[in-house]
Amino acid sequence: MGFPLADVLASEDSGVVEEFQCKICQDLVEYTKCSHTICAHVFCAGCLHDWLARCGDQDVQNDAAAHGVNPNPPRCPTCNTPLASDDVSTLKDASPLAWRLLGRVRVRCPLHASGCAWRGDLSEVSSHLTNSGTHLAGRDYAPESGKANAEALKDQGNAKFQARQYQEAIQLYSKAISAAPGVASYYGNRAAAWLHCGAAKECADDCRRAIALDPGYVKGYLRLAKALCEQSDVAAAEESLRVASLKCPGKKELEEEHARVRALAGYLASGADALAREEYALALEIYAAAMGATQCAAATLGAARAETGLGRCDRALRLSLQVIRAEPSNVHAYAVRGHALCLKTDFDQGMKHLKESLRLDPDHREAQSLHRRMKRAGAALDRGRQAAAKRDFTTAVESFTDALAAADAPVSSPLTAASLAERANAHLRLKAYDDALRDCGAAIESQEDYKPAYYTMSTALLNTGRPTEAKEVLEKLLEMDPADETTRRHHEKAAFEVKKAARPDYYAILGVSSVASVPEIKQAYKQRCMEWHPDRHASGTEEERAAAEKNFKSLGEALEIMDDQMKRQLYDEGYDKEAINERVEAAKRAAHRGGGGGGCGGGGGCGSGHC
Known part of the structure; x- marks a missing residue:
C-alpha cells in the first residue's frame, strides 16, 4: 500500500506524480520502500513482493502445467518483462535522482481529516506524523480529539505494516497509544510489528498489556505464545494458551496454536534426549522439524549442537552466530560457538567465546566443561607442534595423543583430523611407518578431503616400497581437487617411483x-x-x-x-x-x-x- 493519491497536492508536476504511481495499488509509491525493476518501473516494495510471490507460487505453476500451459516466470505488472530476484532493487540505489524527486512531491497530512493543516514533502511525512510539535500542534493528545486521532494513527500504522515498514509502523502505533492508551488492539498491533522485527521480548510485553486491557483479546494470546516460543520459553507459551482457552473457549485459532506449541515442546524434548544419547543425526532431524515451526534459540542451538556432534562445524558456527546476533547475551550460543571454533582448530577465537559465556554466567556447566577440555587440548596441540619444529618427534607424538584425549572431539571434526595427521607426520619422521599409515587412514576417515593426511600417507607408502599404492592414494585426492598444484607434485613423484620400480636393473643384468x-x-x-x-x-x-x-x-x-x-x-x-x-x-x-x-x-x- 502506497501513499494515497488523494493526499498528493495538485501541481505542475502531475506528470512526475504519474511516473511514481504504483500500478498495483494505484497509489503513490512508498518513499522509504520503493522498488525499481530492471525495466525501469517503480512499485511499492510490499506490493511488488506480494505480486512476485503470487506469480511464483508453486500451486499456480502446477495449475498452469495441469492445463497444458507452460509455467511462466514472474513478470513486471506494467510491461510483462520477466523478472528474476536480482532484477529488482531499491529506487534509491537504482536512480538516486529519481528518488530525490519522489521525496520532493508535495503532499498534505494523511490525517488532515482530524484537523491537521500540515503540508510538506513526501520524504517528511513519517517524521511529521510522529512529531507532536508539528502534527496538530500537540492537539493529538487532547482528550476531545485523542480517540479519533489515535484511530487515524493506527490506520497509518497498519498501512506501514502492510508495506513491511515495521519500524515506522511501531512509531505510529506508539503515537496512537499515547493518544489513547486504553485500547488493547493498539498494543496488539504494535506487538505484531515487534515480532516481525525480531523483538520477541517487546512483543510479549505489549501482548500482556493488551490482554490486561481486554482479557478476551484472542490475538494477544496468540502473539504472546509466538513471542514466548521465540524466547525459547515453550512452557510459558503452553500455559498462556491454556489460560486463553479458559477465557475464550471454543476459539479454533487458539486450539490450533496450542497444538503447534505442544508439538514444538515435544520436538525440543525429543531433540534433547537424542543429544544426551549422542544420536546426533536423529537430533538434527528433530531440531530441523522444530525450526520449521519456530526460529527460537532452543531449536537453533539444538541443531547447532547436533551439527557439532557430527563434526560439521561450519553450519554450527552459522547457526550459533544467528542466535548471538538476535540475542547478544545468550550464554548457550557463546558456548556452542566456542566449542565449534575449537573443533575447527581456531582455539584463540574459541576460547574467547567460551570465556564470554562464563562471564555472562560463571556457573554455566556446559561452558565450564568445554573451557577446561579445550584449554588442555589447545595447549597439547601447541606443545606437539613446537616439539615437531624442534625435531623432537617422540614428544610430538605424545603431545598430539594428549590433544586427542583432552578434546574428546567428534570423529569427523577438523580437530580430530588435524591431530591425527600431525601425529602421523611425527611417526613418519621416526620411521614408524605402520603407525603413520594407521593415523593417516583415521584422519582421512575423519575428513575425506584432508590433504596433509594424503601427503603423509603417500610418503610412508613410498618409504615402505609401495609406490603403486602411493600413486593410487594421490589419484583419489586429485579427483577431489584436480587443480591443486601441491597434490599434483606429490602425484608426479609417486608416478616417478612407480616407473622407477618397474625399470630393469641394468647393474644386476651386467x-x-x-x-x-x-x-x-x-x-x-x-x-x-x-x-x-x-x-x-x-x-x-x-x-x-x-x-x-x-x-x-x-x-x-x-x-x-x-x-x-x-x-x-x-x-x-x-x-x-x-x-x-x-x-x-x-x-x-x-x-x-x-x-x-x-x-x-x-x-x-x-x-x-x-x-
Missing part, C-alpha cells in the same frame, strides 16, 4: 656394482654376452632360447645406457629408458638451438612430465 667404471662395464658386458648369446642356446628348449634372446637384448640396452655418461646419470636418478631417451633428445634440440643444454636435470628430474 653383474656389476653401481660404482663400476666404463671399462669394467664393457668387460662385464662381453662376459655376459658370451653366456647369453642366442647361438650358444640354439640346441636348447624353446623356453631356454626365448630366455637367452631376452637376456641378450637386455644386455644391449644396459650397455647403451651405461656407456653414455648422461644416460647413466639419468638412470641413476631414477628415469626409465623412455624418459632417458626423451631427455637426451631434448638436450640435443636445445644444443642445436644454441641453448647450451646437455644438462641431465639433476635433482629436479621428477618435475618432468615423463616421471
Whole structure:
C-alpha cells in the first residue's frame, strides 16, 4: 500500500506524480520502500513482493502445467518483462535522482481529516506524523480529539505494516497509544510489528498489556505464545494458551496454536534426549522439524549442537552466530560457538567465546566443561607442534595423543583430523611407518578431503616400497581437487617411483656394482654376452632360447645406457629408458638451438612430465 493519491497536492508536476504511481495499488509509491525493476518501473516494495510471490507460487505453476500451459516466470505488472530476484532493487540505489524527486512531491497530512493543516514533502511525512510539535500542534493528545486521532494513527500504522515498514509502523502505533492508551488492539498491533522485527521480548510485553486491557483479546494470546516460543520459553507459551482457552473457549485459532506449541515442546524434548544419547543425526532431524515451526534459540542451538556432534562445524558456527546476533547475551550460543571454533582448530577465537559465556554466567556447566577440555587440548596441540619444529618427534607424538584425549572431539571434526595427521607426520619422521599409515587412514576417515593426511600417507607408502599404492592414494585426492598444484607434485613423484620400480636393473643384468667404471662395464658386458648369446642356446628348449634372446637384448640396452655418461646419470636418478631417451633428445634440440643444454636435470628430474 502506497501513499494515497488523494493526499498528493495538485501541481505542475502531475506528470512526475504519474511516473511514481504504483500500478498495483494505484497509489503513490512508498518513499522509504520503493522498488525499481530492471525495466525501469517503480512499485511499492510490499506490493511488488506480494505480486512476485503470487506469480511464483508453486500451486499456480502446477495449475498452469495441469492445463497444458507452460509455467511462466514472474513478470513486471506494467510491461510483462520477466523478472528474476536480482532484477529488482531499491529506487534509491537504482536512480538516486529519481528518488530525490519522489521525496520532493508535495503532499498534505494523511490525517488532515482530524484537523491537521500540515503540508510538506513526501520524504517528511513519517517524521511529521510522529512529531507532536508539528502534527496538530500537540492537539493529538487532547482528550476531545485523542480517540479519533489515535484511530487515524493506527490506520497509518497498519498501512506501514502492510508495506513491511515495521519500524515506522511501531512509531505510529506508539503515537496512537499515547493518544489513547486504553485500547488493547493498539498494543496488539504494535506487538505484531515487534515480532516481525525480531523483538520477541517487546512483543510479549505489549501482548500482556493488551490482554490486561481486554482479557478476551484472542490475538494477544496468540502473539504472546509466538513471542514466548521465540524466547525459547515453550512452557510459558503452553500455559498462556491454556489460560486463553479458559477465557475464550471454543476459539479454533487458539486450539490450533496450542497444538503447534505442544508439538514444538515435544520436538525440543525429543531433540534433547537424542543429544544426551549422542544420536546426533536423529537430533538434527528433530531440531530441523522444530525450526520449521519456530526460529527460537532452543531449536537453533539444538541443531547447532547436533551439527557439532557430527563434526560439521561450519553450519554450527552459522547457526550459533544467528542466535548471538538476535540475542547478544545468550550464554548457550557463546558456548556452542566456542566449542565449534575449537573443533575447527581456531582455539584463540574459541576460547574467547567460551570465556564470554562464563562471564555472562560463571556457573554455566556446559561452558565450564568445554573451557577446561579445550584449554588442555589447545595447549597439547601447541606443545606437539613446537616439539615437531624442534625435531623432537617422540614428544610430538605424545603431545598430539594428549590433544586427542583432552578434546574428546567428534570423529569427523577438523580437530580430530588435524591431530591425527600431525601425529602421523611425527611417526613418519621416526620411521614408524605402520603407525603413520594407521593415523593417516583415521584422519582421512575423519575428513575425506584432508590433504596433509594424503601427503603423509603417500610418503610412508613410498618409504615402505609401495609406490603403486602411493600413486593410487594421490589419484583419489586429485579427483577431489584436480587443480591443486601441491597434490599434483606429490602425484608426479609417486608416478616417478612407480616407473622407477618397474625399470630393469641394468647393474644386476651386467653383474656389476653401481660404482663400476666404463671399462669394467664393457668387460662385464662381453662376459655376459658370451653366456647369453642366442647361438650358444640354439640346441636348447624353446623356453631356454626365448630366455637367452631376452637376456641378450637386455644386455644391449644396459650397455647403451651405461656407456653414455648422461644416460647413466639419468638412470641413476631414477628415469626409465623412455624418459632417458626423451631427455637426451631434448638436450640435443636445445644444443642445436644454441641453448647450451646437455644438462641431465639433476635433482629436479621428477618435475618432468615423463616421471
